[in-house]
Amino acid sequence: MSSPRTWQRLSNVPVLTILLRRLIGLGAAVLLSSFAVFLVPFVAPGDPVRNLLRARMDAGAADEQTVQAYAEQFGLHDPLLVQFGRWLARFFTGDMGISYISGTPVIDQVLPAIGITLLIAGISILVAMAVSIVLGVIAATRAERWPDKLITSITHALIAIPEYAIAPLLVLLFAVKLALLPSAGFNSPAALVLPVFVLCLRPISFFTVAVRSGILQSLGSEHVLAARARGLSRTRALLRHVIPHGLLPLWTMTGVWFAGLLGGSVIIEVIFAIPGMGRLIFDAIINADIPVAQGGVVIVVICAVLVTSAVDLVQQFSDPNVRVGARHD
Amino acid sequence: MTKKSLSFVLLSPPALVLFLVLVLTVLAPWVAPSDPNAQDLAQRLQSPSWGHLLGTDSLGRDILSRVLHGGRFSLSVALLTTLFSLSVGTVLGLLSALRGGWLDEFFLRANDLLLALPEIVVALLVIAIMGPGFSSMVLAVGVVSWTPTARLVRSLAVQVLSTGYVEASRHVGSSRWFILRHHVLPFLAGPVLAQTALRFGLLLVLLGSLSYLGIGVQPPQSDWGSMLAEAQPHAIRSPWGLIAPGAAIFMVSFCVTLVGNRLTQWFNGHDVLEPAGQEQARG
C-alpha cells in the first residue's frame, strides 16, 4: 500500500469524485428510503394510532379521546409533508426523533440493535471468508478432479438451503436432542454458533466459487507463469502470487455481502430470539412505530454505503486492474 | 472449452428432476393421493407409511398431497416474480446502457440503495401498504430482485456496444432497434437466462421466508413456507412436516441452480455463481 506506485496512483485517481458521487447517492438513498417508510401508515389499512396504542396495551380498543390525545402528543394527525419535514429538520441536527411507542429517543433503540447485527454479520462474513478461501483454493488447485467436483456440488447445494427449514432442524438436533448448544438468545458466545452457521451458508457458496475462479485465472496469469519459470516452487508461488491475486474478487463481494447482512436476517433473528436490526425494523413497521423504522432503515443504508464505498476505495489502491466504479460495469 | 450440445442441459439429471416436479405440481389435483385439506384427527403426525407416503401433519392431512398442492403456489409465485424481475431488469439495464447520462447515474444509485436495504424489509413495506397475498408477494419481491439482472444486462450491453462490429453496423446506418435485436439481445440471452435460473432458486427461498413469517400466503391457502411454519411446533414429535416442504424448496432451488450452471457452461464455460457472470448477486 505504501509503495511509491500507490502514491503515484493516488494522485491520479479522482478520489473526490468517487466520494462526492457516493455522498450524493447516500443522501438520495436516505431521503427515499425514509420517505418510503414514512408513507406506510398513510396508505396502509387500519388506524396507525390505534396500532401504537395496542403495542403499549394489548387488549381492547382505546376510546376516541385517548386516540386523539395520543396522536396530538406526537403530531400524528398533521399532514404527511409537515410530519416528514419536521422529521427531516430534526434529522439534520442529528436527532432521530422519539419512538411513538416507548417515548424514548430512537437512537437508544437503534444503536444496540446495529451493534448486535454488526457483530453477527461480521463474524458470519469472517467465517464464510475463511471457509471459502480454504475450499476455493483446494478446488482451484485440483480443478476438474474429485475434490473440485465435490466442493462445487456443495457450494451449489448451500445456496438452495432455506434457512427457515435448516435452523429449526439444527435447534432440534443440537439444542434439544444433544443439548450441546443454546436454542435461542444472545447471552453467550455459544448462542452465536447456530445463527452464524445458518447465516454464513449462502456467502460461503458464492465466495468459494469466486475464490476458485479467481485463483484459476491467477494461476494462468503471465507473472505467475514467469515466477514459476524463474524456479519458484509451486507452493511458494501459490502463497506469494496466486492466492493474494486470486482473492481480489472476494474482497468486493465481501463488502456487498456484509452490507446486505447489516439489515439483519429477520428470519434468523426471529428463530433465535436475537434483538438485532432486521427485527427492530420489522416490528417497528408492523406496529407503525415509524420513527424507529426510519431510524433503523437510515442507519442500515448509511452503514451499507460506507462499507461498500470503503471496499471500493481500498480496491482502488490495491488492484491495478480495477477502475473507478468498476463494480458496476 | 468445447461447445456442448443442448442435451447437456436439457437431459441432465437436475433438469429431469425439475421437469418431474413441475409435472407433478401442475397435475397435483389429479396425481395427489388425497385431498390436501381432508383432515383425519385419528391419524395426526404420522410417520411415512404406505397410506401416507410422507406422513401426516398436525391435523392428520396427507403431507405429500399438501406439498404437491403447496408447490403450485410456491412455484407459480416464484416464476412470476422471476419473470417480473427479468423483464424489469432487462429493460432498465438496456436503457441504462443505451442512454447513459443521468439515467445511468440514477440506475447506479438505485442499485446501491437496493443493495443496502434488506429484501425482507422492503418486501414488508410493500406488503404493509398492499396487504398480504399473491400479487403483493410478486410485487414486493419483484421490487428488490430486478437489480442483479439489470446490472448483468447493463454490463453485457456496454461490452457489446463498444465492440467493433456494432460500431461498423452503426456506420452503415443500422437503426438502434436493429442493433438491439441483432447484436445486443443475442449476446445477452445466454448469460441472462443462466442467471435467471439461479435467481429463480434464490427467489423461491426468499418468497418462502415471507410465508414463514406470516406475511406471505394467507390461509386457507398454503405454500411450502407456510407449511414449514405450521409444522415447527410439532417438529419434536414428527419432523416430517418440516422435512418435506423444506426438502421440496431445497430440491427445486438446488436443481434449478445446477441447470443454470449447465446453461452457463454450455454458453461460456463458467460457473453461474461466479462474480464475472453476475456481478455479486446476493441471495
Added chain:
Amino acid sequence: MKLGRLHTATAAVLLTAVLASCGASNQNPAADAAVDSEARLVVANFRAPVSNWAMESDDAYVLSIAGCLETLASYDQVDKKVQPMLAESWKQTSPTEWEFNLRDGVKFQDGTAFDAKAVENSLNHVLKATAPARAVNPKTISKVKAVDAETVRITTPAADPLLPYRMASVNAGVLAPAAYTAKGIDPFGHCTGPFAPVSAKAGQSLSMDRNANYWGGEVKLAGGEIRYITDGTTRSTQVQTGESDIAMSIPATNIATLEADPSVELAKADSPRTATLYLNNSRAPFEDRQLRQAVTKALDLPAIAASVYEGIAEPATGPFAPSEPWANSELGVPAVNLDEAKALVQKSGYTQDKPLEIIAIVERAEFASVGAIIQEQLKQIGLQANVVTKAYGAVEPDLLKGDYDMVLSQRNRMIDIADPVGFLQADYSCAGGYNLSHYCNKDFDALVTQAAGESDAAARHTLYRQAGDILAQDAVNVWLVNEQAIDAVGESVQGYVQDPLTRYVFTKDLAKTK
C-alpha cells in the same frame, strides 16, 4: 412478531392438580431441604417491555412478574378474593371514598421509606398518562390523596365496589418517587418486591437479585432472569433444553410435545378468553335474532374444540367459562340442530343475494381453520360464506364502525382485574367502547349498571349471570371454545403458583431444587 404479544393469556382462577401438587410439595419439609438458596431461576416470558416501563402500559406486567413491582392489594387465586399487600387494610368511608392503611416497615429497595406520598405520586402518574391504563384511569378514579403518612384516600366518580380489585392491577403498582424521572421510569432500586432488578438488556432480558430486606420475609431464590421470547415454540423449547425453568403462555400447538417430555410439567387453567364468532347485530342480515340463533344451532362446537384446538380447549356454553363464579351452570353446549336452524332461516325471511364474509384474524393462526369449518357448517343450512384472513390492525376500524358480517376473534373477560364488569360494559352495553357486535339492550345495560354498584360479591355475580343469560338468549354472538392458559415448568422448580392473569411469577416462595 405480533403473534407473541397476543398470547397475553390471562385466565380464570382455578388451581389444577399440577399446581396443587406444587403447593403441597412446598409445605413438605423434605422438599424444602433440597431447595438451593443460591439458585437463580430463568423465566421465558411472551412479552417484552416496549414502553420504557411506563406504568400505565403492559410493561408493568413485566415488572410485576419480575417480583419487583407490588400493589396495595393482591388477588388470591385460591380464595378468589382480594388480599392485603402493601396496604394492610382498607375501608369504604363513603360510597365514593376509600381509605387504604399502609403496611408498616416496608422500604423501597434503595432503602427509602414507603409512605402515602409515594402511593399518591405513583397513582397520579398513571392517572395523568395520555393513554391511561385499562383498570386505573380518570373514569374510574377521580382523586388520590395522602391523608397522613400511612393513609391514602381514593375517591371514585361513582360508587365502585371493585376499587380494591383495581388496586390489585399491576398498573396500580407503587414505585419510589425517585423512579419518575424526566426520561421515564427507572425501576432500579425503586420497587418494594422480593426481587430487585440489577441489569436490563434491551429487547432481551431483565436480571434480578434477591431483596434481602424484603418486608414479606425470606426470599428463597438468590435471583433470576426474565427473557423476552415472543415466539411460542422457542419458549417451549427453552424449557425442554433447561435454558429456562418456566415458560409462560404455551400455545396449544406445543402442548402435546411438552406433555411427552418427562422433565416438563404443565400448569393449566381455564383462561378468561373465549374464541368467539362475532355477529354484526347492527345491520342485515344478523340484526335479525332468528338468523343469529340459526347460526348458533348450525355450528358443531365440540368438533371445533377437538380438531383445531387439539382437544385443549373446551366447547363454550355461553359468554362465560363454566369455572367462573358468575357462569350459569345450567347452560350446556348448544346442540346442533340443522332442521331447527333451517326453519329459523326460513322464518327470518332472509334470502342471500351475495355470500356473507367471515373475517379471520391473522394473528391467531387457528382462526383460518375455524373459519373453514364454520363455512362448511353454514353451507348445510343454506348460508353461503367466504373466509378472508386479515391483520387485526387493518380491520379494527371496520369492526368498530360496524362494517362487517362476521369476525372470528377472542377477548379477555378479566383483563387486569378478576371481575368481568369492564368486559361487559365495554363489549356489550349500548355505549360500550369495544362493542364489536354493536349490540344494544336496555335490560342488559340496567343489570350491568346495577352490578357495577353492588358491593356484595355473591349478589354481583348473580347479576352478571343474569346479564350473561340475556346475551345467550339474544344469541348476540356464537361463543365457540374456552381457551386454556398454560405454562411449562421445569422439574427443578418449586413453589410456582400459576397466575392465570400473568401477574405473579417471582414470589418469595418460588424456589429451585439443587
